[in-house]
Amino acid sequence: MSPHTASARSASARPYRIALASATALSAIAAILGLIWLVDPTVIVFGVDTVPPLVIALVGMGPATLVLTLTSVVGVAAGAAALTGSAHGRRSGAGLVAAVGGLETLVFGVGFGSLSTLSTVGYLVAMTMPVLLLIVIVQVIRRYPIARWTIGVPVLLAAGIGLILGREPLGVLVSNLGPALARQAGFLLITLLMIAIGFAWAAAAVLAVVDTDAAKRMTSWVTRHRTLFTLIAAFGPVPYGLARLTWLTPWPIFGAEAAADMPTRILGLALSSGSWFALVLTIGLIRPWGEVFGRWIPVLRGRRVPVAAAAVPGGIVAAMLCFAAVPFLMQAALGGSIELMLIFPCWFWGPALALAVWGYAGHRRGEGGSHLNR
Numbered sequence: 001m002s003p004h005t006a007s008a009r010s011a012s013a014r015p016y017r018i019a020l021a022s023a024t025a026l027s028a029i030a031a032i033l034g035l036i037w038l039v040d041p042t043v044i045v046f047g048v049d050t051v052p053p054l055v056i057a058l059v060g061m062g063p064a065t066l067v068l069t070l071t072s073v074v075g076v077a078a079g080a081a082a083l084t085g086s087a088h089g090r091r092s093g094a095g096l097v098a099a100v101g102g103l104e105t106l107v108f109g110v111g112f113g114s115l116s117t118l119s120t121v122g123y124l125v126a127m128t129m130p131v132l133l134l135i136v137i138v139q140v141i142r143r144y145p146i147a148r149w150t151i152g153v154p155v156l157l158a159a160g161i162g163l164i165l166g167r168e169p170l171g172v173l174v175s176n177l178g179p180a181l182a183r184q185a186g187f188l189l190i191t192l193l194m195i196a197i198g199f200a201w202a203a204a205a206v207l208a209v210v211d212t213d214a215a216k217r218m219t220s221w222v223t224r225h226r227t228l229f230t231l232i233a234a235f236g237p238v239p240y241g242l243a244r245l246t247w248l249t250p251w252p253i254f255g256a257e258a259a260a261d262m263p264t265r266i267l268g269l270a271l272s273s274g275s276w277f278a279l280v281l282t283i284g285l286i287r288p289w290g291e292v293f294g295r296w297i298p299v300l301r302g303r304r305v306p307v308a309a310a311a312v313p314g315g316i317v318a319a320m321l322c323f324a325a326v327p328f329l330m331q332a333a334l335g336g337s338i339e340l341m342l343i344f345p346c347w348f349w350g351p352a353l354a355l356a357v358w359g360y361a362g363h364r365r366g367e368g369g370s371h372l373n374r
Contacts, residue, residue, distance in 0.1 A: 015308070016207035017083070020097065023200035024079025027072045027104065030197055033190075034069030041065065053194070054327045055111035064112075071107045075100060075201065082208075094208040101205025109198025113191065113323035115331065118346070120188055121320070126270035129277065134159070143295060199319040219362040226359025227286050233356040234282040236321075236349025241275025243343045244268040253343070278317075282353065285310065285360040307364045314357040321350025 041061065055064040078100040082093045137159070141152035209215050222229070243253045247268025284290035290310060293300040325347045332340045341347065 016204065016210075019200055019203040019207055020079055020082055023101070023104070023197065023204045024076055024083060026193065026197045026200055027075030027079060030108070030193065031069060031072035031076055033193075034065055034072055037065045038069060053112045053191075054330075055107070057327075067107065068112065071104060072197075075104045075197070079204075097208040098205045101201040101208065104201035105198045105205065107198075108194045109202065109319060109323040110326050112194035113198065113320070113327070115324055115328055118320060118324050118344075122271060122274060125274040125277070126267065129270055129273045130159075132277065133273070139298070195316075195320055195323060198323060199316055202319060203315065219358065219365075222355055222359045223362035223366065226356060226363060229352050229355040229359055230282060230286045233349060233352035234279050236282075236345060236352065237275035237278040239343045239345060241272045241279075244272035244275070281314075282356065285314065285356050290360070291364065307361055311357050311361045314353060314360070318350050318354035318357055321346040322354060323350075325350055 053064070055067060059067070078093070078096055082097050085093060137152050137156050141148045141156070144152070206215075210219075245268065246253045247265050252268070291305050293303050293305055295301040328344070328346055329341065332338060
């Protein structure tokens with residue numbers, strides 16, 4: 001074995017163990033919850049969701065709980081066995097991990113995912129956008145003399161005036177969103193656990209076979225076409241962002257109350273800003289500032305961007321979109337809401353983003369795998 005090959009395998013072994021250990025631990029939590037729900041079904045919080053997970057909708061709560069419990073136990077057993085071999089310095093049972101990982105991803109990601117999680121994540125991102133915008137503006141003022149007076153100061157003044165004039169509707173918006181999210185907290189935590197299990201097992205399955213010849217050929221192909229995949233993925237949030245901007249007009253899409261409700265219009269603007277933020281971050285997968293922190297970023301400027309800092313969040317978002325695609329398409333088709341498939345196209349956005357992240361990781365790994373563990 002050449003030194004380069006040994007280095008590459010060593011570089012990918014640590015992420016594999018982390019993903020496998022995370023998947024095993026999360027499956028153990030799910031197994032415990034499943035046993036509790038089998039004993040006392042009244043503690044299940046899935047029922048508060050207006051759109052039940054796919055498995056529950058197909059077979060009912062009782063059988064779905066049994067499926068969840070048995071699948072979790074299989075995951076714990078397979079993960080523990082593979083971790084035992086990994087602890088002795090070998091990537092043990094790669095085929096088993098890949099097979100079990102596929103099953104766990106399908107059951108937990110697709111079967112127990114929920115459309116409500118995507119909307120809640122969107123609201124949470126929208127609530128953080130004003131803070132992120134303020135940080136960016138301050139850094140523009142600090143670091144770029146020309147943009148300071150052409151962009152930074154005018155935008156900061158406009159934001160200040162907007163906060164003063166819109167403090168009342170903003171207060172109404174925050175007071176409504178906070179309690180609504182609090183009421184859904186239990187359901188959201190459970191659903192996020194399902195998504196986390198699906199993502200962790202998907203990552204473990206991929207990393208288990210990443211050094212095979214077939215995987216290397218696929219990675220090489222995806223890396224060569226990563227610009228195309230990234231541009232397609234970057235377009236994913238655009239229809240939703242444009243739809244939310246219509247809430248600022250007399251012709252709002254999916255928000256008729258926005259025409260006369262200022263808090264709802266402000267919410268539409270915040271939700272739209274989250275879409276443009278997602279677009280910018282996606283483009284970063286093929287831009288230099290996606291590999292080296294820009295000089296406007298305090299402390300980190302000029303340093304290499306760790307691969308995991310981009311690949312893990314991007315992979316999680318891609319997983320959430322892919323997991324939601326199946327129930328989303330079913331709901332849109334059964335409900336006759338085909339326009340929803342165009343405004344929120346998770347059916348192509350998720351796979352394209354997954355390929356874009358894959359290509360980014362393949363490109364960065366091609367630089368020399370030693371920095372993958374940073």
